[in-house]
Amino acid sequence: MSLPYRADIDALRGIAVAAVVVFHAFPALLPGGFVGVDVFFVISGYLITGIVARDLEAGRFSLWRFYSRRVNRIVPALLAVLAACLLGGWWLLLSGEYRTLGTHTAGASVFGSNFVLLSETGYFDEAAHTKPLLHLWSLGIEEQFYIAWPLALWLTLRLGRAPARMAAVAALMSFAAALWIVSFDKAAAFYHPLLRAWELLAGGLLALVEQRRHARSMRPLQTKVPAGLGWLGVAAMLAPMLWIDRHALFPGAWALLPALGTAAIIASGPGAPVNRALGASRVLVWVGLISFPLYLWHWPLLTFARIVAGDTAPASLRLALLGLSMVLAWLTWRFVERHARAPRHAKRKSWSLVAGLGAIGLAGLALALSDGWPGR
DSSP: OOOOOOHHHHHHHHHHHHHHHHHHHOTTTOTTGGGHHHHHHHHHHHHHHHHHHHHHHHTOOOHHHHHHHHHHHHHHHHHHHHHHHHHHHHHHOOHHHHHHHHHHHHHHHTTOHHHHHHTTOOTTSGGGGGOTTGGGHHHHHHHHHHHHHHHHHHHHHHTTOOHHHHHHHHHHHHHHHHHHHTTTOHHHHHHOHHHHHHHHHHHHHHHHHHHHHHHTTOOOGGGGSOTTHHHHHHHHHHHHHHHOOTTSOTTTGGGHHHHHHHHHHHHTOTTSHHHHHHHTOHHHHHHHHTHHHHHHHHHHHHHHHHHHHTSSOOHHHHHHHHHHHHHHHHHHIIIIIHHHHSSTTHHHHHHHHHHHHHHHHHHHHHHHHTTTOTTO
16 A cells, blocks of 8 residues: 655655765765765655555555565666666776676675675775765665564564554664664674664654554644754754765764654655645655666766776766766656556566566676676
């Protein structure tokens, strides 16, 4: 069951992806733009948990249908980008670089990019800037979370426990662990799913509270939220984008600002002044609609340009590549994503996409084992 469409949430997606893209292309303009991923985590946790909770409450939840939807939503655009990277790497990368790309492709095919990267280097290290699939760490964390989270919700309800309470406890434990570990192992705090789960759970907890109020015929949550909370949420979400940079102790206490800020905006409801303003922005909503393929395309293009240039690519080239990213994102959304997400032949499409992901993963593994095919 789909939740009612909210244009303001698509606008939030637009802000999040724009922040990440600007940070990657022009880090001096938005030194903390990487927190856009944290905004994505909260939005994802809210939307997916809301769908699962409603289906569980109505007794119609199907684990197979849930994963089928995830495959049809995520894999088509991912396959297009992985294939394009392997093709581009054939012409542009040296054997060592191509071998690494093969390893990362194999990791991405099983949604394990974050663990592959954790074994190599940190997100902000210089070497990371020459890895075209670096950005897939966040996709790995999301999908690993969604392997366990629907099962945890189902089991909690079967045991007669309150899922909102379970989510709150799990979020606090995850955040406390992240706050401790980031002080001595920043890479682990950044890449490990258990240390990032609290951000997805923040959105999930909000969805569960809303669902509980709806099930008990209580007034919607937004009627209990102060009118100005949404504006405070916007300030909290945007502040770290401007105030911190890659040298900050992140994710730690700083990550609370974008996470709680995003949750506050969503909790305010579509009728709140800030949400009406966000939803009325056609540009932000449009960028939000193509946010996933835009996120997938922009980093490989910037990375290949950096590799070819041998240093930071010229600003004009980076700007042109962002424009190309927008075009590719729209084409992917219009002709790939929308077709794959259509309900017709959903099961057949899911199995075909899984097979395609397995094939490209094996190609990446073969590339890694062949040492990047130096004979090219």
